[in-house]
Amino acid sequence: xxxxxxxxxxxxxxxxxxxxxxxxxxxxxxxxxxxxxxxxxxxxxxxxxxxxxxxxxxxxxxxxxxxxxxxxxxxxxxxxxxxxxxxxxxxxxxxxxxxxxxxxxxxxxxxxxxxxxxxxxxxxxxxxxxxxxxxxxxxxxxxxxxxxxxxxxxxxxxxxxxxxxxxxxxxxxxxxxxxxxxxxxxxxxxxxxxxxxxxxxxxxxxxxxxxxxxxxxxxxxxxxxxxxxxxxxxxxxxxxxxxxxxxxxxxxxxxxxxxxxxxxxxxxxxxxxxxxxxxxxxxxxxxxxxxxxxxxxxxxxxxxxxxxxxxxxxxxxxxxxxxxxxxxxxxxxxxxxx
Amino acid sequence: xxxxxxxxxxxxxxxxxxxxxxxxxxxxxxxxxxxxxxxxxxxxxxxxxxxxxxxxxxxxxxxxxxxxxxxxxxxxxxxxxxxxxxxxxxxxxxxxxxxxxxxxxxxxxxxxxxxxxxxxxxxxxxxxxxxxxxxxxxxxxxxxxxxxxxxxxxxxxxxxxxxxxxxxxxxxxxxxxxxxxxxxxxxxxxxxxxxxxxxxxxxxxxxxxxxxxxxxxxxxxxxxxxxxxxxxxxxxxxxxxxxxxxxxxxxxxxxxxxxxxxxxxxxxxxxxxxxxxxx
Numbered sequence: 201x202x203x204x205x206x207x208x209x210x211x212x213x214x215x216x217x218x219x220x221x222x223x224x225x226x227x228x229x230x231x232x233x234x235x236x237x238x239x240x241x242x243x244x245x246x247x248x249x250x251x252x253x254x255x256x257x258x259x260x261x262x263x264x265x266x267x268x269x270x271x272x273x274x275x276x277x278x279x280x281x282x283x284x285x286x287x288x289x290x291x292x293x294x295x296x297x298x299x300x301x302x303x304x305x306x307x308x309x310x311x312x313x314x315x316x317x318x319x320x321x322x323x324x325x326x327x328x329x330x331x332x333x334x335x336x337x338x339x340x341x342x343x344x345x346x347x348x349x350x351x352x353x354x355x356x357x358x359x360x361x362x363x364x365x366x367x368x369x370x371x372x373x374x375x376x377x378x379x380x381x382x383x384x385x386x387x388x389x390x391x392x393x394x395x396x397x398x399x400x401x402x403x404x405x406x407x408x409x410x411x412x413x414x415x416x417x418x419x420x421x422x423x424x425x426x427x428x429x430x431x432x433x434x435x436x437x438x439x440x441x442x443x444x445x446x447x448x449x450x451x452x453x454x455x456x457x458x459x460x461x462x463x464x465x466x467x468x469x470x471x472x473x474x475x476x477x478x479x480x481x482x483x484x485x486x487x488x489x490x491x492x493x494x495x496x497x498x499x500x501x502x503x504x505x506x507x508x509x510x511x512x513x514x515x516x517x518x519x520x521x522x523x524x525x526x527x528x529x530x531x532x533x534x535x536x537x538x
Numbered sequence: 539x540x541x542x543x544x545x546x547x548x549x550x551x552x553x554x555x556x557x558x559x560x561x562x563x564x565x566x567x568x569x570x571x572x573x574x575x576x577x578x579x580x581x582x583x584x585x586x587x588x589x590x591x592x593x594x595x596x597x598x599x600x601x602x603x604x605x606x607x608x609x610x611x612x613x614x615x616x617x618x619x620x621x622x623x624x625x626x627x628x629x630x631x632x633x634x635x636x637x638x639x640x641x642x643x644x645x646x647x648x649x650x651x652x653x654x655x656x657x658x659x660x661x662x663x664x665x666x667x668x669x670x671x672x673x674x675x676x677x678x679x680x681x682x683x684x685x686x687x688x689x690x691x692x693x694x695x696x697x698x699x700x701x702x703x704x705x706x707x708x709x710x711x712x713x714x715x716x717x718x719x720x721x722x723x724x725x726x727x728x729x730x731x732x733x734x735x736x737x738x739x740x741x742x743x744x745x746x747x748x749x750x751x752x753x754x755x756x757x758x759x760x761x762x763x764x765x766x767x768x769x770x771x772x773x774x775x776x777x778x779x780x781x782x783x784x785x786x787x788x789x790x791x792x793x794x795x796x797x798x799x800x801x802x803x804x805x806x807x808x809x810x811x812x813x814x815x816x817x
Contacts, residue, residue, distance in 0.1 A: 267543045270591035275547050275632045277591070311800075312542040312785040422794075422814050449789035452543075452782045456592045463543075463591075468788070475790055476780050479618040484779070484793075484816045494792075494816075502795035 201377065203386040204366040206357075210382035211364070215242035215290070217381050222287030225259050225324065227252050236289075247291050247359070250335050251515060255296050255445030257303065259289055260320040263442075267316070267452065267463045282319065288376075289324040294349040294356070295340045295513040297328050299445030301352030305507050306448055316465075325372050328353040332397060334405055337516030339529055341405040342414075345513050348398050358394050365394045408529055409536045411500075411510045417535045418501040422493070424538070430531055431492040433524050438469035440518035440526070441495065446503075446511045449475070470494045496531055542785055545589035545634025546574040550627055551609060558694030562660050563625055564601060564613045567635060575608050578638060581645055582667040583776060583804050586637025587784050588612060593623040597781045597799070600638060601663035603670040605677075610635070613663040613697060639784045640803045643668055643748065643774065652682035654740045656759055658689050658731050658751025664776055665750050666698055669705070678710060685740045689716040689731040689755075693724045714738050732758035735766075742767035748774045760807060770808035777803045777817055793817050 206214050218224045219239060226245040228237040233253040234246055269278045292300075300321075307317035331338070331347035340346060350356050355373035358365040365386055368374040377383065421427075441447040451468035455461050468475060471491050477483045485491050503511035512528070519527050548567035556562040569575040580586075580600055587595045596618075602611035616625045624633070643664075653672060657665040665688075672681050686705065690696045696715065706713045716727035716734045727734055731751065740747075747768050749759055756775065763773055779791035779798040786800040794814045796802065805813070 272592045275545070275589065275591050275634045277544060277634070279541070279544070306787055309786065312787070313540070314785075314787060315541045316543075448787070450782065450787070452595065452788070454592050454594050461592055468782075468790075470789065478778070478780050479621075490816065497794075498789075498792070502792065505795040 201383070201385050202368075203391065204377055204380070204383040205363050205386045205390055206366055206380070206383055207363045211247070212242045213382055214380060215239070215245055218288050218290065221379075223285035224288050224290055225256070226290040236292075239290075245290065247329060249291075250333060251293050251296070251517070253517075253521075254443055255299060255515065255517065256289060256292050257296070257299060257445050257448075259324065260300065260317050261303065261307070261448060263467045265316060265465050267465055269460065269462045270454075271460050272456075273459055284319045284323045286323045287325070288327055290327045291329045291357075292326060292353070293331055293515070294328055294347060294351070294353070295331070295338075295345055295515040296445045297326055297352035298340075298345050298349055299352075299513045299515070300326070302446050302503075302507070302509060302511055302513070303448055325376055326352060326354045327373075327376075328356045330356055330358040330398070330401075332359050332401055334401060335516060335520075337519040338405060338514060339408055339516060340514035341402065342407040342409050342411070342529070343510060343512050343514040344411040347401045347405065358397070360390060360393055360397065363390070365390055409533055411504075413536050414500045414532045415504050415510060417538065418497060418532070421535050421538075422497065424535070426534060426538075427489050427493045430534070431487075431489040434471075434488050434492050434526055435524055436471050436473070436488050436491065437523060438471035439521050439523065440528075441469035441471055442467060443517040443521050445513060445515055445517070446499070470498070496528065499528075500532060542636070543783070545587065545595070545636045546571065546578070547632055548574075548610070548635045550629050550631045550633065553627065553629055556613060556660075556697040556699075558692075561616045561625075562613060562697055563616075564611055564697075565624065565627070566602075566609045566611045567633075568609050569635075570632070572608075575610075578610065578635075580604050580610075580638035581642045582671045583642030583664050584638040584640045585664075585784075585803060586610075586612075586635055586639060587781075588614075588620070588624065589634030589636065590620050590623045591634065593620045595634075595636075595782070596620040597639070597784055599664040599667075599776070599803070601666050603667045603674070605671055605674050613660065613666075615660050637784065639799055641801065643804055645671075648672070648746060649680050650682070650744075652741065652743070652745035653684045654745055654747040655684070655686045655688075656731060656735055656747060656749045656751070657687070658755040659691070659695065660697055661750040661752065661776075662688055662697055665748065666701070668748065673705070673708070673711060682744065683712065683740070684710070685712040685714070685738065687714045687716070687731060687734055687738060689718065689729075689734065691718045693717050693721050693726075712738070712740075730758070731755050732762050735759055736762045739766060742769075742772070746772050746774065748776075750776045770811060771806045773807040774804055775807060775810060777805060779803075779817060
């Protein structure tokens with residue numbers, strides 16, 4: 201079967217089947233927002249959502265994680281127990297799946313493989329959920345993505361109203377499709393409807409700029425006086441970095457209790473003044489201007505030089521969550537218009 | 539899979555007070571597991587992360603040459619949490635070490651060239667590693683003239699003093715030691731490093747200059763090297779930057795798209811001219 205159909209009446213049974221096979225991490229409603237969490241029951245999965253408050257990058261790169269435990273005396277170290285459970289990441293949006301694919305070359309660099317990330321990453325089959333209701337802050341089409349992009353996914357589901365169209369992308373996805381219960385073969389009208397829907401959603405997201413254009417314009421923008429004006433509104437709170445699916449900067453800290461403790465890795469951000477502060481007092485990025493510029497340049501320019509693609513997927517979280525309404529689309533557009 | 543975040547255990551074999559102010563010490567480490575020394579395959583100009591459980595990690599340039607045997611030396615100034623803790627150590631203490639990291643000096647490219655080493659203050663550590671490597675008996679013939687110009691504020695601030703004196707006696711090295719301010723009994727030069735470079739005027743022909751020191755020294759030394767005819771791609775600098783992982787992942791040591799931890803810390807001046815001035 202190339203493409204399958206799961207009717208919504210069977211959704212619970214399908215998720216229950218996945219839960220039998222392994223851990224299912226999926227969007228779950230919490231207060232007035234949605235977060236990715238390990239499903240306690242099939243009913244808890246919330247597949248009727250716009251996007252999660254925090255990106256699902258935390259499933260592979262948690263906000264805080266133990267690198268190892270230590271005993272100070274003798275510098276004895278103990279690796280943490282491996283608590284990674286194989287299973288499924290269900291309901292991830294295409295923009296966020298692309299973001300994970302962008303993080304892979306950072307953590308899976310051949311010389312220094314990040315075992316913590318890779319263990320988690322390998323443990324989950326990625327089941328995406330195509331975007332059918334883009335939000336006002338979405339701009340994936342400007343960054344090289346699309347509402348049904350399959351990058352980083354093993355399987356893509358598309359909500360057709362009373363049913364999901366199920367498209368396997370990788371061998372892992374095809375294997376899973378063969379095992380899933382209650383899957384029917386998709387009919388020609390299902391495929392036609394899906395394609396029509398895809399076009400309609402895409403039409404709602406006209407590109408504001410192209411990744412290429414943003415990259416080349418910013419190549420010459422380091423000394424542009426515009427940064428001075430742009431940064432003045434920024435509080436340097438780093439909310440943008442914490443909600444961003446591709447931000448991956450981290451800090452390493454020791455937490456002590458008497459003669460022992462643990463070395464932990466924590467999300468960090470280039471928006472904080474301490475981020476680059478030397479012990480001598482020298483700071484290569486002493487002010488908000490340099491720090492905001494670093495974030496924009498890293499995403500739209502430096503990252504592409506090193507990894508071939510820009511590191512923004514257009515999920516719009518930084519725009520939605522910014523306390524002073526900074527809008528990265530406007531910043532990049534400003535340089536594209538110059 | 540090898541976990542690059544786990545430090546290997548090393549014992550502090552020896553601690554040497556380098557300066558009169560006693561705030562700069564050299565630490566000689568030996569690996570508890572000889573296999574770890576084997577995999578710690580380094581060359582001059584690279585750095586490593588010294589770990590003190592409970593205090594944290596610091597990236598420090600390796601001050602020993604790989605030709606000096608199984609121990610590894612670091613010269614560390616007392617500055618922050620980790621360095622203070624390290625300075626309070628006694629020989630025998632076990633700490634952690636992971637590395638080596640960074641590109642180091644381009645050892646192949648230096649072969650057959652005249653070498654001009656210019657250092658200032660306690661930034662002389664990886665330059666010491668380089669000098670020791672180059673002047674080794676089997677390798678000295680691979681290089682042309684070796685000129686070493688090194689300065690500190692006062693005679694008491696010069697690190698590796700005994701070695702410097704021994705090097706000064708050698709006929710196959712041109713060693714010029716200077717201090718900003720002389721003291722009674724000081725027999726060497728008095729004057730800033732850039733001025734001494736100008737006075738010594740090493741030829742730029744078939745030569746490579748390696749410059750490490752405080753920013754102010756570098757700022758005034760580079761124009762003089764240009765005057766002497768050194769091209770920007772024949773001048774090497776080693777940069778310092780705040781780091782955490784040392785592996786090119788934690789994201790804080792970048793200058794433009796270059797990461798000091800993996801693309802550096804050694805850059806030619808020509809490379810630096812093409813990088814944003816964010817260091």
